[in-house]
Structures are given as structure tokens and as C-alpha cells.
Amino acid sequence: MTISTPTPPTRRMRSRVAVASFIGTTIEGYDFVLYGLAAATVFGPLFFAPADPLVGTMAAFATYAVGFIARPIGGLLGGHYGDRIGRKTVLVASLLLTGIATTAIGLLPTHDTAGWIAPALLLILRVAQGIGYGAEWAGAALMTVEHAAPGRRGLTSSATQIGPSAGMLLATAVLLGLESALPDAAYLAWGWRLPFLASILLVAVGLVVRLKIEDSASFKQVVQTQQVSRRPVLESLRTHPRQVALTTGLRIAQNAFYYVYTVFILTYLAQGGISRETGLQAILIASALGLVTVPFWGWVSDRIGRRRTYLFGGIFSILVALIAFPLLDTGSFVLIVLTVVLGMNIGHDAMYGPQAAFFSELFDTRVRFSGVSIGYQIGSVLGGGLAPLVATALLAAGGGSPFWVIAYFVAVGALTVVTTLLSPETSARDLDARQDACTVSEPEHTLVS
Structure with missing residues (x-):
């Protein structure tokens, strides 16, 4: 039997994949962030109705954390089928699952009308969100990285990021607009539902785009040479245990810092008597800048290497954590925005920025989806999934003082810095080569062109 070599992707297909990944992760990000913002602002009184508002917020954040705990399940399912039947199929399924779950949240009854059934249904839909999102990121990342031209994987894969x-x-702008346009009573009664219901329209757009892309030449080569793994999840753990551990450690601080600046900060500011709108506006500004800064750091990693770029980010994040809360306590809008932008x-x-390329380059094609998913999602649970809940608990235990919150974020930042130092440089690696990336030594000076 003659085995033909899959045709390398055309520039048009590379662009199409980048756009599809961008639109898909935008929708997934909208759905997931929308839940986090709602948990910080309205889910406590609507679904848990406790006497103590802080307890209600913690209960809402607990369901938020459950979504992160469900992510590894989605990562395992996505990894298994993504390495066996293709990335595209999994990406379509993940988009549908997350979008339908998010839309259904907008239709839920509240605690006042349904009692305990309301938070139970919210929890179930949150699990569905987590499973869908768990399968999403790795597939989108692999599609862009495997289609990217050599030497541009960091920049190209930033479309996913x-x-x-x-x-x-989008989620912040919608919530900010609704909170500004509607009276508090109307927003709590029905206004909060509108962004969740709108998710179904976004999913329709995403499906149209994703159905037009193809799996990468790297994956097609694995299929044609009959090298598809029968049990890719188990194989990735058996043959790439160090890479899984590295991706977990690299993910923890990045994800924890993301959610402290986009979710927990709203609770912290509210405790200090600062309006939710101020925090949402700061998040809005940082999110807009992120459309430029994320690709910039991906490009930087193509120039100087993934490891150096990532290490800088980890160290800088620790330094910002030391000064963030005193700056937030000033109540100054300018200083609050500065804090969020720096962080x-x-x-x-x-x-x-370089994360999609960095993680993908650590694994062989036949187990890449599984390996990246496992490390990424475990890191998400230990990092961002627990961060708002742990930070809120530490804030309460400290009587409102942020001291232990700061200590917590310095600790997770230090863990990722150490992990980065233990990681190899991967930017010059051949993605199709059957080799252990952790044993490949590539001189860093060759990475700069």
C-alpha cells in the first residue's frame, strides 16, 4: 500500500484555522468568564440567598470552582478522541456543549422560586460548561500550532490565546452596559439572564467557521501511517510524565493570576466600598489591551524563546502581587486600572502569549492533544479554579486584610517560576519528530534571528 504524504497547509488554510480558533475560544471565553463575573456579583443572592453576603459569594465561587474541577474530565475526553479521530470533531462538540449549557443558565429559576433545585441545576450546568471548556483549549491550540509556519508558532498560536x-x-462590556442601563432591581430580576441567552447566537457563528477547517498535516500523517494511539491518555502519562508535570506547573500561576484580576478583584473592591463598575471598567481596559499584548508576547517568544519569555512573566507577576492590594486600597480609578494592566x-x-506553542511543542503528535489537555486542565484546577475561593476564604480569615492573599499568590507564582527553570526550550523543535522534548537541548542563542 502506498502512503501519500499529506499536503502542507496553504496560507489560506492557516488563516482560516487561526480565525476559527480565535472565534471558538472567544465564545468559550465569553461563556466561562460570564459565569465568573455573575458569580462575583449576582449568583450569591439569587441562587443561595444566605444571611451573610460573603457566605453567598463563597457558595457561588464554589460552583465556579466545580467548573474547573470538571475541566480535566473534558480534557481527558477531548484528548482521547482528539488524538484518535481528530481535533476538528472535538472542537465542534466542545463548542456545542459549552454554548448550550451557558444558554440554559439564562433560563434557570432562582432560589426564591425553586429552592434547592435552583443551585442544583446551576451546578449541573456548570459541570457541563467545564467539560466543554476542558476539551476546547488544547484542540484549538494544537490546530493553530500544527498549522503554523516554523518560526512563527508563538505568534500564530496567539490567535487561540x-x-x-x-x-x-465582550462579557465584561455586556454586563457593564446592562448594569449601567438597568436599575438594580431589574438587573437582578431578569437583566443578568440576557448575556447567557445570547450565547446561542455566538455558537451558531462559531459552528459555521469551524465546519470549514481541516485537521493538520501532522495528524493526518499519524493516521495514514497507522500510528494512532489506542489509548492516548494512558500513553501520554506513561511516555511523557515529565511533560505533563511541567505543563501543570507552568499553568498554575498564569491561571491563578488571571482569575484574581478578573474575578476576585470584584469581591475585594466591593468589600472596600468601591463600586463594581470601577472593577469592571479596569477589566475591560486590560482585556482590550490583551488583544495586542498577548500576540506581542507570543512574537517575543519566537524571537528569544518560550522559556525566557515565560520566566519573565512569572517573576513580574510575583512583584505585582506584592504591591497590587495596597494600590487597590487607594480607591483611585487610575491606580486600580494600572494594577490590573500591570498584572x-x-x-x-x-x-x-507563548503558552499554546510552549505546551504543544513538549509532546509528540500521536499523544499531543491528551498530554497538553491533562497538564493544562490540572493546572487550571489548582490555579484559577481554586484561586477566587481560596483568596476569598483567606480574606475572611484575615479579617479583611489581604496579607494572606498576597502570600498565597506569591507562593503559586514561585511554583511556576521554578517549573519554568526546569523546562526545556522548545521553540526550534520539529513537531513531527518522534522525540522527547525534555531531552532535546537547543542553544538559546540560535532562537534569535
């Missing part, structure tokens, strides 16, 4: 920023921008657009984005 700016999707969540665009989704956050998000410099510290966080220097890690997030």
Missing part, C-alpha cells in the same frame, strides 16, 4: 481576552472583553498585560500575558 486572544480569544479568551476577546470573550472577556494582566505584562505579567500574565508574558506567560499566556
Whole structure:
């Protein structure tokens, strides 16, 4: 039997895949961030109705964390089928699952009308969101990286990375607009539902785009040479355990800092008597800047290497954590915006920009989806999934003082810095080569052109 070599992607297909990944992760980001913002503002009184508002917020954040706990399930399912039947099929399924779950949240009864059934249904839909999102990111990242031209994987794959920023921008803008346009009573009664219901329209747009893309030449080559793994999840854990551990450690701080600046900050500012609108406006500005800064840091990683870029982001994030809360306590709009921009657009984005390429380059094609998904989603649970809940609990335990919150974020930042130092440089790696990326030594000076 003659095995033909798959045709390398054309420039048009590369562009189409980048756009499809961007639109898909924008929708997923919109859905997921929308839940986080609602958990910080309205889900407590609507679905849990406790006497203590802080307890209600913690209960809402607990359901938020459940979505992150469900992510590894989605990552395992997405990895298994993505490595066996293709990235495209999984991406379409993940988009449908998350979009339908988000739309259904907008139709839920509240605690006042349904009692305990309301938070139970919210929890179920949150799990569905988490499973869908767990399968989404790795597939979108792999599609852009595997289609990208050599030497441009960091920049090209940033199309996947700016999707969540665009989704956050959209979700924040919608909520900010509704909160400004509607009286508090109307917003709590029905206004909060509108952004969730609108998700179904976004999903329709995403499906049209995703159905027009193809799997990468790298994956097609694995299929044609009959090298498809029968159990890619188990194989990735058996043959790439160090890479899985590295992606987990690299993910933790980046994801934790993301959610402290986009979710927990709203609770912290509200405790200090600062309006939600101020926090949402700061997030809006940082999200808009992220559309530029994320690709910039992806491009930087193509020039100087993934490892150096990521290390800078981790160290800078720790430094910002030390000064962030005193700056927030001033109540100054300018200083609040400055804090979020420093934390998000410099510290966080220097890690997030090259992340899709960095993680993908660590694994072989036959188990890439599974390996990246496992490490990424475990890191998401330990990082962003627990961050708002842990930070809120530490804030309460400290009597409103942010001391222990700062200590927590310095600790997770230090973990990622150490992990980065233990990671190899991968930017010059041949994605189709059957090799252990952790044993490949590539001189860093060759990465600069």
C-alpha cells in the first residue's frame, strides 16, 4: 500500500484555522468568564440567598470552582478522541456543549422560586460548561500550532490565546452596559439572564467557521501511517510524565493570576466600598489591551524563546502581587486600572502569549492533544479554579486584610517560576519528530534571528 504524504497547509488554510480558533475560544471565553463575573456579583443572592453576603459569594465561587474541577474530565475526553479521530470533531462538540449549557443558565429559576433545585441545576450546568471548556483549549491550540509556519508558532498560536481576552472583553462590556442601563432591581430580576441567552447566537457563528477547517498535516500523517494511539491518555502519562508535570506547573500561576484580576478583584473592591463598575471598567481596559499584548508576547517568544519569555512573566507577576492590594486600597480609578494592566498585560500575558506553542511543542503528535489537555486542565484546577475561593476564604480569615492573599499568590507564582527553570526550550523543535522534548537541548542563542 502506498502512503501519500499529506499536503502542507496553504496560507489560506492557516488563516482560516487561526480565525476559527480565535472565534471558538472567544465564545468559550465569553461563556466561562460570564459565569465568573455573575458569580462575583449576582449568583450569591439569587441562587443561595444566605444571611451573610460573603457566605453567598463563597457558595457561588464554589460552583465556579466545580467548573474547573470538571475541566480535566473534558480534557481527558477531548484528548482521547482528539488524538484518535481528530481535533476538528472535538472542537465542534466542545463548542456545542459549552454554548448550550451557558444558554440554559439564562433560563434557570432562582432560589426564591425553586429552592434547592435552583443551585442544583446551576451546578449541573456548570459541570457541563467545564467539560466543554476542558476539551476546547488544547484542540484549538494544537490546530493553530500544527498549522503554523516554523518560526512563527508563538505568534500564530496567539490567535487561540486572544480569544479568551476577546470573550472577556465582550462579557465584561455586556454586563457593564446592562448594569449601567438597568436599575438594580431589574438587573437582578431578569437583566443578568440576557448575556447567557445570547450565547446561542455566538455558537451558531462559531459552528459555521469551524465546519470549514481541516485537521493538520501532522495528524493526518499519524493516521495514514497507522500510528494512532489506542489509548492516548494512558500513553501520554506513561511516555511523557515529565511533560505533563511541567505543563501543570507552568499553568498554575498564569491561571491563578488571571482569575484574581478578573474575578476576585470584584469581591475585594466591593468589600472596600468601591463600586463594581470601577472593577469592571479596569477589566475591560486590560482585556482590550490583551488583544495586542498577548500576540506581542507570543512574537517575543519566537524571537528569544518560550522559556525566557515565560520566566519573565512569572517573576513580574510575583512583584505585582506584592504591591497590587495596597494600590487597590487607594480607591483611585487610575491606580486600580494600572494594577490590573500591570498584572494582566505584562505579567500574565508574558506567560499566556507563548503558552499554546510552549505546551504543544513538549509532546509528540500521536499523544499531543491528551498530554497538553491533562497538564493544562490540572493546572487550571489548582490555579484559577481554586484561586477566587481560596483568596476569598483567606480574606475572611484575615479579617479583611489581604496579607494572606498576597502570600498565597506569591507562593503559586514561585511554583511556576521554578517549573519554568526546569523546562526545556522548545521553540526550534520539529513537531513531527518522534522525540522527547525534555531531552532535546537547543542553544538559546540560535532562537534569535
